[in-house]
Amino acid sequence: MIHAWEVGTIVAIVAGLVGFFVVLRSSAFPAHAIPNGAFAGAAGASLVGASPLVGLGLFAALGALSIAWLGRRTRSDIATALVLIGMLALGAAFLSQSTAYEPQVFALLFGEILGVSSTQLIPIALLGTAASITLLALYRPLLLGSVAPELARAKGVAIRRLDLVFLLIVAAVTTMTVPVVGTLLMFALMIAPPAAARSLTNRPAIALTLSSLIALVVMWGAIASAYQMNWPVGFFVGAYGALSYGLARLWRRATRN
């Protein structure tokens, strides 16, 4: 249980940080596709007896690279969709060959936070720190590249490389969050809290902080509720995330009038 709190806290803070840029850059689709497709990696890893974390990381990185590569040849939303279905189809094939029990599959998709072990804590913390440091180091170019790509290009920012690095960060965060909230709900944690934060303030630095805070509240609430009611934690992440967004919209409407 203690591990769940620790891991949940790290996951929420990092997801809130990355999510802020996901929402800012309108890259919700790739941010959804990478964790969703990385599921295939975990299924494949269980087939060959490797650690699911390795499979997840490999497929998440592969997904990010393919989306960036294919995105130069065709429209980016089509590129994302094609990479996603390719990875999911592999996942379906792996699953059909494996003898994994249904609860294991379910845990991969929807998360199993109470089953987090202490051996997972260190890799998750390391990945989380690395992703956060990279993000904060790239804070200014990322912000400029997201808000005014032309201006960023004029200032000599390598937009394509920046896009790729960003997708790889999403991949790293995916790898660390999936064992906790599951591939499908990792996305909810990356979208709802930042969207709520952006409804509350227009200032990027405050929104970034707020985004992590809201993600943290959502996560803690979800863990507590999941523990109390014995329902999957992913459900509460999705529900509380949507709730936080709804409340933020109401707040914005109320303060504007």
Next chain:
Amino acid sequence: MFAPGFFSSGSVHTALLLGTIVAIVSGLMGVFVLLRNQSFGGHALTDVATTGGAGAAYLSVAPLVGFVTGAVIGAGAIESLSRDHSQRRDVATGIVLGAATGLSGLFLYLTATTSSATGVTQQVLFGSLFSVSSSTVPVAAVTALIVTVTMALVARPLLLSSLSPDLARARGLRTSWLGLLFLLLVAVAVGLCAISIGSLLATALLIGPAATAMRRSRTITGAIVMAMSVGLAATWVGIVLAYDSFTWRATGQGLPVSFFVVATILAFYALSHVPLSRSRRV
């Protein structure tokens, strides 16, 4: 090429019929989804359909009803959330998608803990064309027909509002209502895809054939016909290979239909990148 018993198996007949219906509808809708830049929305609907499918499994309702109902509710939610122009469509789609996924997790969990049925998660998410009951075919056929006829009626205004929203508005078209109607039709089509290759992979039939067709065809009609053909070919090839795959290994453990369908679609897409020789290019 055909494993023994392919032509006499009842479940193969059902699979072929249903696959054909689904490929035709998804080819038609897919081209418009891409024209309107709504691949994310289309994909999100497949995930919302998952919620419906999981809910149906929990309540023991027919899966098709669940998939379609889920996707239709999702379409309404996305459209009403993104009507608020201050917020991007991307975010509205993401919020609905996240909440719906959470709900499907809950339904699947409840189904798994309250009933003795096994494999619900795989069944809903990845589907199995061979285990669809033959009574689904007429329902699917009628649903598909309704979608196609409605599309035929609104195709021209929809095309105008997709390519030039301002012009459409100037001509007095209610573009937001058209957008909602379109998304609802996509939702129904997605429900049909979900029943055949599972809700996670429904995106493949919706986007894949259309993306291939739009690389090669210069007219909308041509693209629709081509998308339908690619979808049909992929579905048929997928069914044959999946049926054959049971004989590939001594254990008799086959690979899922959805895997072969998607692999074929991606192969078509890759082929569409191969440049035609100069003599063949018009």
